[in-house]
Amino acid sequence: MTITRKDILTINQKGWNIVAPQFYGGTALPKYGPLSITEPELQLIDDLKGKPALELGCGSGHTLYYLWKEKQASELWGLDISQEQLQYTKDYLAQENIPAKLFLASMDENPGIPESYFDLVVSVYSLGWTPDLQRTLSLVYSYLKPGGKFVFSWEHPVYQCLEYDAKSEKYFFSRSYLDENPEIDPSWKGVEIVLQPRKLSTYINAMTDAGLIVERLIESEVNISIAREKDYAPEKWYSVPRAQLIPTTFIVKASKPL
Numbered sequence: 001m002t003i004t005r006k007d008i009l010t011i012n013q014k015g016w017n018i019v020a021p022q023f024y025g026g027t028a029l030p031k032y033g034p035l036s037i038t039e040p041e042l043q044l045i046d047d048l049k050g051k052p053a054l055e056l057g058c059g060s061g062h063t064l065y066y067l068w069k070e071k072q073a074s075e076l077w078g079l080d081i082s083q084e085q086l087q088y089t090k091d092y093l094a095q096e097n098i099p100a101k102l103f104l105a106s107m108d109e110n111p112g113i114p115e116s117y118f119d120l121v122v123s124v125y126s127l128g129w130t131p132d133l134q135r136t137l138s139l140v141y142s143y144l145k146p147g148g149k150f151v152f153s154w155e156h157p158v159y160q161c162l163e164y165d166a167k168s169e170k171y172f173f174s175r176s177y178l179d180e181n182p183e184i185d186p187s188w189k190g191v192e193i194v195l196q197p198r199k200l201s202t203y204i205n206a207m208t209d210a211g212l213i214v215e216r217l218i219e220s221e222v223n224i225s226i227a228r229e230k231d232y233a234p235e236k237w238y239s240v241p242r243a244q245l246i247p248t249t250f251i252v253k254a255s256k257p258l
Contacts, residue, residue: 020084028062033249034238051119057126061089108132
């Protein structure tokens with residue numbers, strides 16, 4: 001069965017509208033990912049005083065809040081495929097009296113975002129949902145000013161292949177890391193969703209093909225300081241034992257050439 005872009009957008013928009021409450025205030029700056037190193041430790045994002053920032057996949061608005069409060073961004077822009085997520089963002093930022101320009105759109109389309117405008121484009125645990133990675137990164141390049149930065153994080157592609165067998169009490173590879181075909185999961189978080197497995201090299205090569213310069217690639221070690229007692233259960237998806245084998249998260253900082 002061939003899964004089209006339209007299929008992906010239809011299924012994932014419907015799914016995310018349902019599961020949005022489960023992710024409210026979830027993975028967002030200063031966190032780059034579950035059990036991962038954080039922005040205060042990495043310092044990937046410079047002070048944004050007087051500078052606009054754009055987030056791809058803005059979720060419930062907590063990363064935008066961080067960019068406004070902690071990095072002093074002068075303008076906030078964001079987009080998300082889910083109406084429910086966008087409503088959360090609007091409500092959350094409104095209660096803090098923080099202005100933002102928000103769009104309901106897929107990351108691989110431009111719904112009216114200005115080009116050569118942003119000093120920072122960021123995506124925290126969202127980029128992997130795009131149905132067209134190359135198109136999305138080409139748009140990122142177009143949004144950035146010369147010298148502008150792109151910072152994103154996503155679940156490590158090898159981590160996605162690892163499963164836990166309770167009987168043997170061992171981890172095993174449940175799928176091929178080399179398989180990049182989109183697949184429908186009928187019961188992800190209780191909803192149907194389309195997952196987009198991609199190799200780490202696919203992300204890096206797509207960035208360079210779009211014209212971006214990769215400055216840093218981080219495969220985060222376990223951040224024990226944020227681990228809770230339940231995070232040590234080996235069967236849990238994001239768990240300390242699993243993350244000690246394969247990083248939960250990879251983080252990339254790139255720039256648009258001057």
